[in-house]
Amino acid sequence: MSFEASVRRVEEIVRALEGEELALERALLLFEEGIACLREASLELSKAEQAVRLLRERADGSFDTPELRA
């Protein structure tokens, strides 16, 4: 799931929890799902790319992306 999709899902869950009708069991399940989404989203943010890479196409049509030497 993309960062944006994760965030949207958590927002939905918060809205659902803030509604009145949910059974407690259901509310806790949603909460757990929300936690999982938040974890996934923060993982997405915690990637830290350093180098700029260069797209190279080999003769056989495959690609590699070695670090670009400045």
Add this chain to the structure above:
Amino acid sequence: MPSQDLLDPAPSLFEDEDTACVSVPPARYDAMPDPGGTPASAITVATLTAATRDILEGAVPPVWVRGEVVGFKEHRSGHWYFTLKDAEAQIRCVAWASDARRFLAAPDEGMAVIVRGQLTVFPGRGELQFRVRALEGVGEGLWRKALEVTRARLEADGLLAAERKRSLPFLPRCIAVVTSTDGAALHDVAAVIRRRCPATRIVAVEATVQGREAAASVRAALARVCRWGGADLVIVGRGGGSREDLWAFNDERLARAVADMPVPVISAVGHEIDVTLCDLVADWRAPTPSAAAEAAVPQLADLVRQLGDLRDALGAAVLERLGAARQRLRVAGGAVSGAAAQVVERRGLRLQGLGGRLDALSPLATLARGYAVLHGVSGQAITSTSGLAAGDRFMVRLRDGRVDGLAERVEPGPPLTPATPRAP
């Protein structure tokens, strides 16, 4: 009813010129004894014009000539015919299709141009003729015309429509930057993306962005990005330059290639004033490569804050929900209270466990790059200068450990306000 050719005989006459020029027999005037010197050795008209042409072409090397275009006509074969004139003189000009198709645009009537070519003779009419090999506008006229012609074609195909514009990915995972790998544009884009959002990968895709080969080179680079398929956003562009430098980004085939890209494209041709055709067909137009990078990625700090807010909202919502349930059970009270209390207790414990996980999820703990959390001696987080006094001990938590410190001086300042959300 006269046919089109009868109405307009000039093109078909000129049309013969290609063949006429090569089919005139080699000049023989110098091979004869005293050619043309006597009635008996009279030379042909073709020999005379051929001789004139040879002399002219030998005596006048290719030159640049300035003048105004009048009587412009493009023949169906693609050859151009016009007269170049100024206040005192004029000369017939021809540009063969093979040359004309390289020119920026067909000049308008009266347009001032500079042409380079060869002075010659058109034997079919016994006329002086200038064979144009290069044609440039004086001022912006020709540039604008070329731009408008191509723009109209793109518009007719719907490529400029606002509803075609795709929204940019909220948090791109990988951005392909199509530009010269040793230009400033790539450096600028990389610097901004690294600063705002280090989570996004940057892949440079080499292209020549200057000169005659630029349009084809950028097109080839875009095709490479498509074949690869690893990018969810493309930035294409270059740093600033003269109009000629940026002209490749007005190439029709390049503009169509940009429009055809399967992922959103940000165009960043470094020029504040002129808008290129690539800008017009791209999903987002940025005036400079740096601005493109700003539009491409969000501020990581904003996202961290957003996740923190969501986490708080989620926690608050579920606590609220649990509190309400506890309250209801308490109200129900009576004989069942023991069993019900146990249920609530169990759930309360579970919630505590979840709460612990919530804390462990703190974005500040996982989002290590460039962030630190300041704790006081009793472990409380310190988020304001009011939490510390000179001489207090504190602890800084970093990605890979902690640093203990002693506050030398505390200097309160105005609080930082949150950044405003990005534009797109």
